[in-house]
Amino acid sequence: MSSRKPGHEPPPSEITPEAVWLSRREWMARAGLAAAAAGLPAWAARRAFAQDAPSLAGRPSPQFSVMDKQTSFKDVSSYNNYYEFGVDKSDPAEYAGKLQTRPWSVVVEGEVRRPQTFDIDALLKLAPMEDRVYRLRCVEGWSMVIPWVGYPLSALLKQVEPTGNAKYVEFTTVVQRENMPGVRYPVLEWPYVEGLRLDEAMHPLALLVFGVYGKVLPNQNGAPLRLAVPWKYGFKSAKSLVRIRLVERQPTSSWMQAAANEYGFYANVNPDVPHPRWSQATERRIGEDGLFTPKRKTLMFNGYADQVASLYQGMDLKANY
Ligand SMILES: Nc1nc2c(c(=O)[nH]1)N[C@H]1C(S)=C(S)[C@@H](COP(=O)(O)O)O[C@H]1N2
Numbered sequence: 542m543s544s545r546k547p548g549h550e551p552p553p554s555e556i557t558p559e560a561v562w563l564s565r566r567e568w569m570a571r572a573g574l575a576a577a578a579a580g581l582p583a584w585a586a587r588r589a590f591a592q593d594a595p596s597l598a599g600r601p602s603p604q605f606s607v608m609d610k611q612t613s614f615k616d617v618s619s620y621n622n623y624y625e626f627g628v629d630k631s632d633p634a635e636y637a638g639k640l641q642t643r644p645w646s647v648v649v650e651g652e653v654r655r656p657q658t659f660d661i662d663a664l665l666k667l668a669p670m671e672d673r674v675y676r677l678r679c680v681e682g683w684s685m686v687i688p689w690v691g692y693p694l695s696a697l698l699k700q701v702e703p704t705g706n707a708k709y710v711e712f713t714t715v716v717q718r719e720n721m722p723g724v725r726y727p728v729l730e731w732p733y734v735e736g737l738r739l740d741e742a743m744h745p746l747a748l749l750v751f752g753v754y755g756k757v758l759p760n761q762n763g764a765p766l767r768l769a770v771p772w773k774y775g776f777k778s779a780k781s782l783v784r785i786r787l788v789e790r791q792p793t794s795s796w797m798q799a800a801a802n803e804y805g806f807y808a809n810v811n812p813d814v815p816h817p818r819w820s821q822a823t824e825r826r827i828g829e830d831g832l833f834t835p836k837r838k839t840l841m842f843n844g845y846a847d848q849v850a851s852l853y854q855g856m857d858l859k860a861n862y
């Protein structure tokens with residue numbers, strides 16, 4: 542480890558997950574000590590120290606990044622939807638400190654030639670990390686601009702060799718009953734399940750995310766790994782993944798299960814197709830919400846139409862909402 546010439550930073554791809562994990566433990570210990578010293582509750586310390594999370598660098602990916610002003614780390618990590626921790630925007634930041642993100646593995650199975658269980662440390666090494674700035678548009682009418690760190694989901698799916706029968710991908714996220722106060726309530730059916738068509742999942746924009754702002758993901762953002770599917774409403778970007786199943790038939794997501802007339806399988810951002818309770822024509826960009834700040838016009842496919850519109854050629858996007 543110490544044989545490097547001074548002045549030579551290791552390239553991001555050479556930063557080992559072991560190093561990430563060690564510094565993470567160190568960070569937790571520091572957070573704990575500081576909490577005790579300051580007489581703070583543990584969650585307050587975790588929040589205060591969130592900015593000191595271990596770094597997770599990626600190479601910049603301008604081709605897959607937007608130029609919009611980025612939402613602050615504070616807003617990205619304190620205004621969240623992660624219903625397993627509660628339905629208020631502040632609940633995930635307050636309660637997700639309890640989520641156990643190690644040990645962690647992800648089962649990839651179903652219509653594949655080589656089903657495998659991947660340890661999180663293997664996943665961190667599977668493909669080169671990239672820095673990508675994506676828009677995130679929540680169906681509730683707000684949006685953010687977030688610098689994720691991750692690599693294309695396709696890199697993982699190729700490892701297991703999908704069979705000709707694989708048409709869809711089903712994503713299942715973690716349930717830790719003791720650590721997730723929200724799963725006591727039947728807001729959704731737990732675990733949280735989402736799905737993509739296989740060609741959507743293989744699209745280069747579909748990102749498997751491990752970090753944000755050059756750091757390991759805060760738990761409230763879906764540690765240790767989550768999806769970012771930027772042309773779809775935020776709920777498609779499932780957090781804290783534990784199972785990925787390649788299937789022949791369209792999966793039923795937790796949101797479809799809860800209200801099929803409100804949440805469809807596709808959930809492509811579309812200003813012309815209103816949700817039954819909310820117009821989707823405009824959005825409030827978090828951090829820009831002054832009293833006189835005009836709302837932004839929501840863009841078709843969240844502004845990613847050039848890259849993804851061809852996936853839906855000939856489809857009725859009102860029927861397939
Ligand atoms: N497991 C799980 N994943 C989830 C959710 C959730 O409640 N549980 N909420 C979704 C919704 S509605 C949105 S808008 C995004 C929010 O991601 P962020 O909090 O990192 O901005 O996460 C999505 N992924």
Ligand SMILES: [Mo]
Nearest residue numbers: 679680775776
């Ligand atoms: Mo959302």
